[in-house]
Amino acid sequence: MPLSSLEPYTNLAFAAPSEAARCATHRVHPLDLCVSDLIATQAAATPDAPAVLAGTSTLSYRELDQRSNQLAHQLITLGVERETLVGTCMNRSTETIVCALGVLKAGGAYLPLDPAYPIERLNFMLNEAQPRVLIAGEGMAEQLSIGPWDIVNVDSDRSRLDLQPVTSTGVEVRADQLAYVIYTSGSTGQPKGVQITHESLLNLVFWHRDEFEVTHADKASHLAGVGFDAAVWEVWPYLTAGASLHLPDDETRVSPERLRDWLLSQEISISFLPTALAERVMTLEWPQQSALRFLLTGADTLHRYPTAGLPFQLVNNYGPTECTVVATSGRVLPGAETNNLPSIGRPIANTTVYLLDENLREVPQGQSGELYLGGAGLARGYLNRPDLTAERFIRDPFSPEPGARLYKTGDLACRLLDGQLAYLGRIDDQIKILGHRIEPNEIVAVLDRHPSIQSSVVVARGNNCEEKRLIAYAVMRNGTTPAAADLRSFLQNELPEYMVPSIFVPLETLPLTPNGKVDRAALPDPDAENTLRDEPFTAPRTPIEVRMSGIVTTLLNLNEVSVNDNFFLLGGHSLLGTQLIGRIRAIFGVELGLRTLFDTPTIADLSTEIERLIFARVENMTEDEAQRLLA
Numbered sequence: 309m310p311l312s313s314l315e316p317y318t319n320l321a322f323a324a325p326s327e328a329a330r331c332a333t334h335r336v337h338p339l340d341l342c343v344s345d346l347i348a349t350q351a352a353a354t355p356d357a358p359a360v361l362a363g364t365s366t367l368s369y370r371e372l373d374q375r376s377n378q379l380a381h382q383l384i385t386l387g388v389e390r391e392t393l394v395g396t397c398m399n400r401s402t403e404t405i406v407c408a409l410g411v412l413k414a415g416g417a418y419l420p421l422d423p424a425y426p427i428e429r430l431n432f433m434l435n436e437a438q439p440r441v442l443i444a445g446e447g448m449a450e451q452l453s454i455g456p457w458d459i460v461n462v463d464s465d466r467s468r469l470d471l472q473p474v475t476s477t478g479v480e481v482r483a484d485q486l487a488y489v490i491y492t493s494g495s496t497g498q499p500k501g502v503q504i505t506h507e508s509l510l511n512l513v514f515w516h517r518d519e520f521e522v523t524h525a526d527k528a529s530h531l532a533g534v535g536f537d538a539a540v541w542e543v544w545p546y547l548t549a550g551a552s553l554h555l556p557d558d559e560t561r562v563s564p565e566r567l568r569d570w571l572l573s574q575e576i577s578i579s580f581l582p583t584a585l586a587e588r589v590m591t592l593e594w595p596q597q598s599a600l601r602f603l604l605t606g607a608d609t610l611h612r613y614p615t616a617g618l619p620f621q622l623v624n625n626y627g628p629t630e631c632t633v634v635a636t637s638g639r640v641l642p643g644a645e646t647n648n649l650p651s652i653g654r655p656i657a658n659t660t661v662y663l664l665d666e667n668l669r670e671v672p673q674g675q676s677g678e679l680y681l682g683g684a685g686l687a688r689g690y691l692n693r694p695d696l697t698a699e700r701f702i703r704d705p706f707s708p709e710p711g712a713r714l715y716k717t718g719d720l721a722c723r724l725l726d727g728q729l730a731y732l733g734r735i736d737d738q739i740k741i742l743g744h745r746i747e748p749n750e751i752v753a754v755l756d757r758h759p760s761i762q763s764s765v766v767v768a769r770g771n772n773c774e775e776k777r778l779i780a781y782a783v784m785r786n787g788t789t790p791a792a793a794d795l796r797s798f799l800q801n802e803l804p805e806y807m808v809p810s811i812f813v814p815l816e817t818l819p820l821t822p823n824g825k826v827d828r829a830a831l832p833d834p835d836a837e838n839t840l841r842d843e844p845f846t847a848p849r850t851p852i853e854v855r856m857s858g859i860v861t862t863l864l865n866l867n868e869v870s871v872n873d874n875f876f877l878l879g880g881h882s883l884l885g886t887q888l889i890g891r892i893r894a895i896f897g898v899e900l901g902l903r904t905l906f907d908t909p910t911i912a913d914l915s916t917e918i919e920r921l922i923f924a925r926v927e928n929m930t931e932d933e934a935q936r937l938l939a
Contacts (some may be wrong), residue, residue, distance in 0.1 A: 342481040342506045343513065344412040346548035348373055354524065354550055360402045362555035367402045369550070372409065374474035379410030379443075379460075381472040386441050386458045388416045390485055393439040395457070397421040397430065397448045400534050400555060403462055405543060407443050408488075415479040416440070417486035419501070422535035423448050428802040429499065433491050436692060437501060483507035489691055490537050492629050493738075493747040493807070501691030502537075508632040509544065511684035515657035516545035519637065520578055520602050520623075524550030527599070529571065529579040531561040536743065537629045538607065542580055559902050562882035564588040565890075575599035582743035583608035584883055590614055590622070606634070607743035609731060610650045616642040626652035626731060628745070630700070630715050632685035635659050638728050651728040652721070658684035660704075661729065662714065663721060668705055676722045676732050680714040682707070687715070737828075739768040741776045744806045751809065754802050755780060758795060760788040765818055765826050766809060769833075770865070777864075777879030780809035781831055783817060792840040796877060810879035812840040835867055842877070845870045852896075852915040859891050860911060871911040880909075898922060 350357075351373035360367040367375075388394055394411040396418055398404045404420070411418040419437055421430050423445075431453040434442065439457050442449070446463040462469075487509045491499040516522065528546040530553050532538040546553050554574050560566045568589055571579055577599050581589060586605035590612060598619035606625035614622040627635035638653020655661045663677030664670060671677035682704050689697030704712035720732040739746040748766040755764045762783045770776030780795070792812050799808045811834045819830035832838060845868075848854040853871050860869050864878050875888070885905045892900055892914075898921040900914075908914050 341510075342412065342483075343487070343509060343544050343548055344376075344409055344481070346513075347409065348476060350524075350548065350550040357524065357550060358552045359547060360405055360553045360555070362402050363557065365402055367406070372406060372547075375406045375469075376409040376413055377474050377476060378469050378472035379407060380413035380477045380479070382460065382469055383410065383414040383416065383441055384477060384479075386460075388414045388440055390415045390481070392416040392441075393419050393437050393486075393489060395419045395421055395434060395437065395439040395442040395444075396534070397423055397442065397444040397452065398462065398534065399423055399445070400530070400532075400539075402555070403445070404534055405547075405553070407462065408543075409547075411443075412481070412487065413477055413479065415477075415481055415485070417488050417503075419489045420534045420539070422533050422804070424533070425535065425804045426800060426802050427451055429804065433499065433501070437489065481506055483510070486688070488540070490535065490540075490629055492745055493750050498750065498753075500693055500696060502629045503688040503691055504540075504632050505688055508685045508687065509540070511658055512541055512632045512634060512656075513545045513548055516541055516634075517549050518657070520604075522546060522549045522551055522578070526551035526577045527575055528553055529574075529576050530555050531579075531581065537633050538580060538582070538743070541633045546578075563886045563902060564592060564883070565886065568592050568594070571600055572598060578602045578604065580604040580606075582606075583610055584743070586610075586622070587612045588883060588886075590618065594619055607745075608740050609733075610640070613640060613650060614642045618642065624650050624652055626729070627685075628681075628715070628717055628719075630687045630717075631659070631681045632687065635681050635685060636661065636729055648730065651724060652731045653729065654727050655683075656685070660707075660714075662706065663723060671722075676720050678735060679717040679719045679721050679729075681717060682712060682714045686713060737767075739776075739778070741768060741778065741806065746778075746807055751778070751780070751799070751803060751807055754799055755782065755795070758790070758798050760784055760790045761795075763818060765828070765831070767828055767831065777811065778807070778809040779811045779813060779831075779834055781813045781815050781818065783815055789814060789840070791842055792877070793842040795840070810877060813838050814840060841870065841873070843870075843872060846872050846912075848911070850915060850919075852918055853911055855895060856892075856911045856915050856918075859888065859895070863888055863891075869911065871915075873910060875905065875909040877909075892918065896922065 351369040355368065355370035357369050358366050359369045359372040383394060394416045396404060396407045408418045419439055421433060434452060434455060441460060442457045443460045443462060446461065449459050449461050483506050485506055487504055487506045489501045489503050491501045493499055522545055526546065528551055530542045532542055543553060554576060556570050560570050564585065578601060581603065583605050586603060596619060600620040602623055603620045604623045604625060610624050622640045623637060624640050625634050625637045627633050634656055636653045637656050638651055640650045660682040662670065662680040664680055665677060689701055700716050701713050702716060704714045718734055718736045718738060720735055721729045722732065723729055737748050739748060751766045752764050755761055762785045764780055764782040766778055766780050768776045769779055795812055796808055813834050819827040848857045848871055857869060860875065863884055864880060869878065885902055889900050889902065889905060892898065896918050898918055904917060908917055
């Protein structure tokens with residue numbers, strides 16, 4: 309969408325153009341140190357203090373320091389040195405933090421790989437990145453492709469690691485060295501690795517600690533998946549400050565009610581939640597007194613202002629992976645709700661923001677512009693992609709500093725009178741759903757390889773980040789009509805679950821604009837008649853199935869749902885799942901766990917389970933009460 313086609317963001321006041329590139333600065337911090345040095349200092353000062361807690365497991369600062377030292381020594385014997393990539397493929401746990409820290413102590417850069425991703429995608433990342441070493445847990449090392457990298461199995465190699473020294477490696481790390489590489493979705497059909505240096509990471513760490521006054525007394529949560537860059541600022545700012553890091557179990561971290569209770573019981577003082585989850589948590593009842601000081605959110609457009617009386621401050625954040633997690637941040641005040649969405653705040657420390665038109669000129673007052681970001685948080689570029697790096701990281705035409713660059717975000721924004729920024733959406737086709745940045749072309753590139761697909765386009769539909777779902781429109785070859793399950797299974801071999809469309813709509817041809825581009829506005833809305841199904845439609849057959857059908861269609865914003873359709877394959881996700889469980893509780897008076905929904909995700913199976921639970925209670929009811937409940 310060209311900038312000139314956008315109307316000004318009305319009903320807002322704007323700052324003078326001279327403020328368009330204001331850069332916040334904080335006090336100077338020692339950049340000759342790295343994250344691992346700061347954590348080692350904490351371990352020496354408070355060795356017995358808790359560093360990482362997960363379930364019944366607690367890792368002290370001494371244990372974190374010593375175990376990461378042992379891994380670092382082992383990595384050095386395997387050839388890890390400055391600028392060496394080391395892959396880590398483990399689920400979110402205390403072990404992932406030990407391993408990432410160990411890589412940094414060896415002087416290398418860690419490459420987090422999420423075991424939940426399809427093996428093909430993980431293998432692509434490994435083969436492109438060519439790490440010197442791959443650290444994996446039991447079960448994953450055997451599944452990943454064999455390459456020139458050595459493998460350290462943190463389970464079976466534990467005894468060998470225990471023989472390594474627990475003392476520091478003595479490796480010195482420069483500020484311009486790589487700290488980590490995280491892969492994001494790519495518009496060319498392949499994911500791309502973003503390279504972040506220690507200098508950029510330290511800028512984030514020190515800003516975060518200053519902004520939220522982090523001390524050793526703080527307790528912070530760690531919920532983000534290991535391949536999501538939010539994990540970076542969930543971990544390092546707190547461990548470098550001597551605070552404790554707390555990891556909830558997987559079911560708790562996606563359930564708003566359970567998560568609120570966990571935050572309260574663990575006395576968490578600072579927590580980051582993805583936007584959709586934060587919006588749900590804010591609607592729950594909270595006690596007047598709580599240890600939670602700050603609820604941080606970001607990764608999607610925030611649609612909700614906090615209500616008065618919440619015992620914490622809400623902070624909205626914005627930033628692509630290419631700018632080290634966070635580029636702008638601002639507190640969202642209760643009672644400030646207008647017709648406009650909450651802002652994304654102001655630039656963080658040592659970060660520059662410009663709003664420019666297609667000719668790299670600052671936009672006039674009252675106009676939207678593309679966000680260009682510069683400053684200390686800027687990534688080095690994309691791993692092994694000099695062409696893409698040159699395209700997205702350009703010379704800063706406004707800076708006299710040699711080598712100064714700007715990152716072209718593809719995001720639209722405008723500046724408010726008080727200096728805060730209002731996010732307006734994307735210029736290109738990139739999609740954000742539940743915190744994940746998705747390039748539709750990457751999905752299309754895989755889908756078009758299916759033997760039944762001639763051409764396709766993928767879009768997101770929905771009112772907000774929680775309700776959005778991916779929809780694939782496809783022209784078939786030779787009149788073939790595959791089942792939705794077949795296409796879904798094909799995509800799951802190469803794409804992570806969040807990138808697999810929930811709905812497939814077959815078309816005779818893709819609608820085109822006069823200049824030959826796909827006319828996304830002309831794509832039909834999915835309905836019961838034009839979407840591919842896994843099997844023939846089956847209408848509700850019992851009173852419980854009828855009521856469940858009404859609940860599910862409302863939640864998923866669909867006209868109808870077959871009783872055998874999978875809730876999650878229709879676009880349901882964990883947050884919607886918790887809403888479904890809540891409505892079942894309110895209507896039928898029975899309690900289902902999220903695990904039950906994953907195991908029985910159809911209306912038919914859920915209705916059977918609800919009926920079983922109701923009959924288990926019937927003996928304590930009158931006949932009339934039981935009949936009313938079943939009806």
